[in-house]
Structures are given as structure tokens and as C-alpha cells.
Amino acid sequence: MASAQAVGQGERGHFVLKSGHTIPAVGLGTWRAGSDTAHSVRTAIAEAGYRHVDTAAQYGVEKEVGRGLKAAMEGGINRKDLFVTSKLWCTELAPDRVRPALEKTLKDLQLDYLDLYLIHWPFRLKDGAHMPPEAGEVLEFDMEGVWREMEGLVKDGLVKDIGVCNYTVAKLNRLMRSANVPPAVCQMEMHPGWKNDRIFEACKKHGIHVTAYSPLGSSEKNLAHDPLVEKVANKLDKTPGQVLLRWALQRGTSVIPKSTRDERIKENIQVFGWEIPEEDFRALCGIKDEKRVLTGEELFVNKTHGPYKSATEVWDHED
Numbered sequence: 001m002a003s004a005q006a007v008g009q010g011e012r013g014h015f016v017l018k019s020g021h022t023i024p025a026v027g028l029g030t031w032r033a034g035s036d037t038a039h040s041v042r043t044a045i046a047e048a049g050y051r052h053v054d055t056a057a058q059y060g061v062e063k064e065v066g067r068g069l070k071a072a073m074e075g076g077i078n079r080k081d082l083f084v085t086s087k088l089w090c091t092e093l094a095p096d097r098v099r100p101a102l103e104k105t106l107k108d109l110q111l112d113y114l115d116l117y118l119i120h121w122p123f124r125l126k127d128g129a130h131m132p133p134e135a136g137e138v139l140e141f142d143m144e145g146v147w148r149e150m151e152g153l154v155k156d157g158l159v160k161d162i163g164v165c166n167y168t169v170a171k172l173n174r175l176m177r178s179a180n181v182p183p184a185v186c187q188m189e190m191h192p193g194w195k196n197d198r199i200f201e202a203c204k205k206h207g208i209h210v211t212a213y214s215p216l217g218s219s220e221k222n223l224a225h226d227p228l229v230e231k232v233a234n235k236l237d238k239t240p241g242q243v244l245l246r247w248a249l250q251r252g253t254s255v256i257p258k259s260t261r262d263e264r265i266k267e268n269i270q271v272f273g274w275e276i277p278e279e280d281f282r283a284l285c286g287i288k289d290e291k292r293v294l295t296g297e298e299l300f301v302n303k304t305h306g307p308y309k310s311a312t313e314v315w316d317h318e319d
Helices: 008-012 034-047 062-074 095-109 143-155 169-178 197-206 227-236 240-251 262-268 278-285
Strands: 014-016 022-024 052-054 083-088 114-119 159-165 185-189 209-213
Touching: 022 083, 034 052, 034 062, 034 262, 052 062, 062 095, 083 095, 095 114, 095 143, 114 143, 114 185, 143 159, 143 169, 159 169, 169 197, 185 197, 197 209, 227 240, 227 278, 240 262, 240 278
Parallel strands: 052 083, 083 114, 114 159, 159 185, 185 209
Antiparallel strands: 014 022
16 A cells, blocks of 8 residues: 555656656546537646646547647647547557557647557457447457557657556556567556555556546546545545545556536646645545446446456456
């Protein structure tokens, strides 16, 4: 368990990656951001001081993110001061599809390069796969071949860093055995209701930075209403959301909270210059009934035909 005092690099507003590049400690998430995306991105950068925007081809909002980035840069923000993350979707997990997928993302975002490009999920899906998948729609994933192509993007200056999302320890260890350029970042669901300790410790062992998504939980498990979180928030005169984000930073992870409300976007980055005391940090680490919110079941599980017949199989029985 991280110490409440061991804030380290996150306190300075960023973490240093293996490559030497820095990743801002707080970014704007854009999953399910909808029609407000361009406005939210511009507001986050130009008004709230965010420098990291996290998106993905699968979110269907990259053109809107691009408009928001463009508006912020036209307002005087330099591209080199921004950190933009996107992700390679499951239908593109074949070596010959990696570069065309990135080129489309760059075009939609109106950018020349990405700061970070992640494998969204370590499962290959057939074009047009159903949710959940029908028989034959989950294909074999050439992880090593796809990663070689990702490494080529770094070599050619199209991407500064590469990484993964939603990996298990087993899959991460497999990747590390063949990677010439190790993943700089692993993005995972993490919050006090799902600390995800096994992958967190594995990443620390390999020197891989972790970004926590869904840091406030979800509508199914909204930690902002947890009595302990509310108690700590009242004690510190902060909002429950700020306490949850601060907990993530003190644990040593960056965070990408999503909001489309201007006041919440501004509130979510007010997590520097104060800290959660040790006893409260440890209490938050002790929240029981841990449960993964995003199981991947609807994306990858076919209970009759497989190859994954349960969410437990998706996560290599590591839960």
C-alpha cells in the first residue's frame, strides 16, 4: 500500500514515464462525453488548466476532441504543452491495421502526433462484432506482432509513448518478454472500491506508470456517496470527488475523470496543495466489497461458444 505521504511526482502535477517524458497527473476523460465533448475539452484546457486529454477511437468523439484541442491551441496553448492519449480498438488489433488506425485518429484529432497510444483491450474482434459477441467474432490476437507495429510508430515519431489498457498480470508478463520498447503506461479501472492491487504491483515491478480510469467508481457503484468518502471530504472541506482523485494521486497513479459540466471539470483538478492524512488514506484503502465495474463481459463473453465464457476468463482468473 502506498503511503499518504509518498505523493512524489504527482504533487508537482505530473509523473515521469520510463521514456523520460512526463504525463500530467490529472487528465480529462472523454468516454461517453457526447455532444458536449468539444466544449468540455476547450474548457478543461483553456479555463481549468488541464494539459492531458484522454480519448479513444471507440468513443466516437475524436473529431469533437480535435475541435476542442484546436480551439484551445488557437487560444494560445502550445501543442508541446499538451498530452493527448488515444487507443487502438479491438477490430484493429492486426499488424497491418495499426498504422492506418493511428492515421485516422490523428486526422480526426487534427494532430501530427500522439503523446500516448494504448491498446484498448487485449482481445481482437471481427469487424462489426456484436455486443456480446456471436460465435466466431472473437479472433486470435497477435499481441507480439501488433506491439512491433506500435513500436514502429514510436520510431517514426508518430507517437511518443505506447502502452496498454485492461491487461492482466499474465498478459503483461507475456508482452514484457517480447517488447523492445516496454509499455510506458498501463491504464486500468482503479478506485477505493476496486484497488486492482495485483496489476498495480506488477506495473510497479516493471517500472510502468498506471493511469486510473473510473476513479470515482460508476453509476452502479458511485463512491462519492460512500459514507467514509463523505466523512473524509467533510473533514478536509473538500468534495467527495476531490477526495477520490486525491487518493489516486497519493497512491501513485494519474487519473482521468470524465465530466461534461464546467464546474465539475474545474473542481476535479483542485487536488494539489493539500493531502489526505495517513489515517484517512489507509481507511479509504480499506473499503470492503471490492468489485470491478467494467468487466468486459458484454464485449467479449459468449457463454455458449467462447472463447471466453465468463468475465473471470476475460481476466485470466486473476480477480
